[in-house]
Amino acid sequence: MREDIASVTEFSHVVGAIYDCAIDPRQWPNAIREVCQATNCAAGIIGAHDLNTLSSLIREHWNYEPEWLEKIQICATELAGLWDGVADLHERPIDEPLTALRDIPQQFVQSRYYREWAEPLGFIDTIQMTPLRQPTRIGAFGVWRHKSLGRITERDLAIMRLLAPHIRRAVTISDVLNMQAIEAETLRASLDLFQAGIVLLDGETKIVHANRAAETMLKSGSPISSHRGELRTASPQTSAALRTAVATAASNEAAVGKLGIGLPAPQSDGSPALIHVLPLAGGNRGKRIALRASAALFVTSEMRTAIPAESLASLFGLTSAETRVLGSLLAGRTPAETARTMGTAMATVRTHIAKVFEKTGTSRQSELMRLAAQFLPPVLHSSEGGLPAPKTRSTD
Numbered sequence: 504m505r506e507d508i509a510s511v512t513e514f515s516h517v518v519g520a521i522y523d524c525a526i527d528p529r530q531w532p533n534a535i536r537e538v539c540q541a542t543n544c545a546a547g548i549i550g551a552h553d554l555n556t557l558s559s560l561i562r563e564h565w566n567y568e569p570e571w572l573e574k575i576q577i578c579a580t581e582l583a584g585l586w587d588g589v590a591d592l593h594e595r596p597i598d599e600p601l602t603a604l605r606d607i608p609q610q611f612v613q614s615r616y617y618r619e620w621a622e623p624l625g626f627i628d629t630i631q632m633t634p635l636r637q638p639t640r641i642g643a644f645g646v647w648r649h650k651s652l653g654r655i656t657e658r659d660l661a662i663m664r665l666l667a668p669h670i671r672r673a674v675t676i677s678d679v680l681n682m683q684a685i686e687a688e689t690l691r692a693s694l695d696l697f698q699a700g701i702v703l704l705d706g707e708t709k710i711v712h713a714n715r716a717a718e719t720m721l722k723s724g725s726p727i728s729s730h731r732g733e734l735r736t737a738s739p740q741t742s743a744a745l746r747t748a749v750a751t752a753a754s755n756e757a758a759v760g761k762l763g764i765g766l767p768a769p770q771s772d773g774s775p776a777l778i779h780v781l782p783l784a785g786g787n788r789g790k791r792i793a794l795r796a797s798a799a800l801f802v803t804s805e806m807r808t809a810i811p812a813e814s815l816a817s818l819f820g821l822t823s824a825e826t827r828v829l830g831s832l833l834a835g836r837t838p839a840e841t842a843r844t845m846g847t848a849m850a851t852v853r854t855h856i857a858k859v860f861e862k863t864g865t866s867r868q869s870e871l872m873r874l875a876a877q878f879l880p881p882v883l884h885s886s887e888g889g890l891p892a893p894k895t896r897s898t899d
Contacts (some may be wrong), residue, residue: 517538526684548644551678594827598671600632704734727778
């Protein structure tokens with residue numbers, strides 16, 4: 504374990520290794536090793552799966568022997584069931600990690616998974632997170648603690664919370680690229696093969712290069728446009744959020760955190776698109792893509808998520824607690840129901856609601872609904888599902 508992961512240099516090194524995986528998933532073993540060393544863990548694995556085809560999109564690991572990787576598949580269904588038993592699983596912030604001994608202690612040690620896989624390897628606990636959570640795709644990232652290092656501590660969890668949004672960004676962008684690597688030797692041709700718009704920007708959001716899909720978007724002015732060489736969107740809020748994310752990426756990519764993940768960008772026909780920002784200053788990404796670029800933007804109109812709480816959180820700079828409250832309100836719950844669901848005092852929930860209103864420029868739950876609807880496809884806020892109407896007992 505490195506002694507001072509809190510140092511800027513050390514943390515930046517780990518984040519850089521993670522972001523290298525966004526454009527080359529083959530780099531995940533190295534990134535997993537870095538995360539394991541930062542969190543005092545002995546081995547780790549990342550996987551993503553298509554729920555429609557039941558196929559594996561990516562599966563990389565560090566420090567597992569092949570025979571044990573085969574055995575873990577036998578117990579995979581049981582493990583998924585164990586995590587489903589966490590009471591507030593779907594109410595937690597997307598970047599909040601789980602641990603076995605904290606969240607499912609009895610179920611875990613009594614499981615076949617623990618007896619036949621973890622215990623023989625000397626593993627006593629695990630930190631797990633879900634970097635990809637969509638109706639048709641799911642991703643999991645997990646690291647394991649060896650008994651020689653004792654139980655997972657709050658410090659370990661605090662480090663994983665800091666790393667979680669960076670892992671989520673890398674997996675999200677890699678998913679946009681269909682888990683394919685961008686080859687430096689054939690850069691322009693490689694970028695043009697992707698259906699997603701890819702734009703390389705300097706630290707002031709000036710366009711350095713755009714692939715073929717992005718050029719089409721820029722010419723039509725939807726969902727992105729160029730104003731004297733500077734990239735913009737039709738939404739002033741999104742354009743401002745992009746400038747902040749890109750400027751942060753240029754100066755200190757480790758400080759980007761949740762900025763620039765899933766920013767909503769309305770298109771001219773009313774349908775939404777999402778923009779993800781990838782820092783290029785550190786690691787091997789700048790060398791592989793473009794030396795002049797500080798960040799790469801990935802623009803996709805493929806909307807796989809039904810509730811825009813995370814996108815709005817990225818757009819308006821909401822905290823994890825504020826995002827949970829926003830998601831609950833968008834699901835149609837009243838403040839009282841939100842407090843009960845979150846296990847939080849009503850006064851705390853009202854404080855979070857006031858901050859959400861302040862940051863989003865709204866003052867009522869119904870206004871939040873209308874704001875969210877601007878960034879959803881019509882089918883997702885229709886009567887067929889998506890955003891429900893706010894209940895009569897609301898914040899109004």
